[in-house]
Amino acid sequence: MNEDTLTEMIIKCPACSVEGKAKSIMKELEIPHFGKVLETTIICPECGFKHSDVIALEQNDPAKYVLEINENALTVRVVRSQSATVTIPELGIKVEPGPKSEGYVTNVEGVLNRFEDAVKKALNLFDDTESQKNAKNTLAQIQELKKGNGTATLIIQDPFGQSNIVSDSAEIFEIPEEELRDLKTGFTTIEDN
Ligand SMILES: [Zn+2]
The missing domain is CATH 2.60.120.1040 (ZPR1, A/B domain)
Structure with missing residues (x-):
């Protein structure tokens, strides 16, 4: 599995609404015999919110x-x-x-x-x-x-x-x-x- 791209963004926290602290990390992964998936993780240091998901791009x-x-x-x-x-x-x-x-x-x-x-x-x-x-x-x-x-x-x-x-x-x-x-x-x- 190759890690193609990694994107980090500072977003408004979906849980506590604090601005400028929560981080959204997007990783695009190429999974053999399946295709590309986008793995996203949101972490908020303010309230401890953490959520991950994967989206198949195909x-x-x-x-x-x-x-x-x-x-x-x-x-x-x-x-x-x-x-x-x-x-x-x-x-x-x-x-x-x-x-x-x-x-x-x-x-x-x-x-x-x-x-x-x-x-x-x-x-x-x-x-x-x-x-x-x-x-x-x-x-x-x-x-x-x-x-x-x-x-x-x-x-x-x-x-x-x-x-x-x-x-x-x-x-x-x-x-x-x-x-x-x-x-x-x-x-x-x-x-x-
Ligand atoms: Zn938060």
Whole structure:
């Protein structure tokens, strides 16, 4: 992966509105077998706001990517845009797009790290024994997968085709119309009656 261009700009913070402090960093990356993506990060030293996203510069069709997570797949490159739903069914984990969801370019191990952090946060939120037991179980499974032990399935569904699992081992499916309707996009939709 080559870093083509890096642009930095000072912007008005979208969270606290302070002028002249927040920084917007745009990185254009060329991802083999996928194309160019623009990775943007906004950081505000004033209020601590931080947000990242990736935008694919070449528009693709809505797609579902499926990859078996195993010891050989940990370094596979993953592009997750803000509009993508990420699921590992064996772990019972699904991350849907929302106003706070972030786009990122990482690898399978990086996705597992993000899930690990999310489960650790959940551990602190729910203190009943059943939830604690489930969360600890999931954490243990994630840690084994990171060591290359066992297998699971990584599914990324993106209604805008902005995401990708960049591997010959990844299977790519079209998203059927009825599934497409049920996918969250991270945008607020208003029903028109
Ligand atoms: Zn701010």
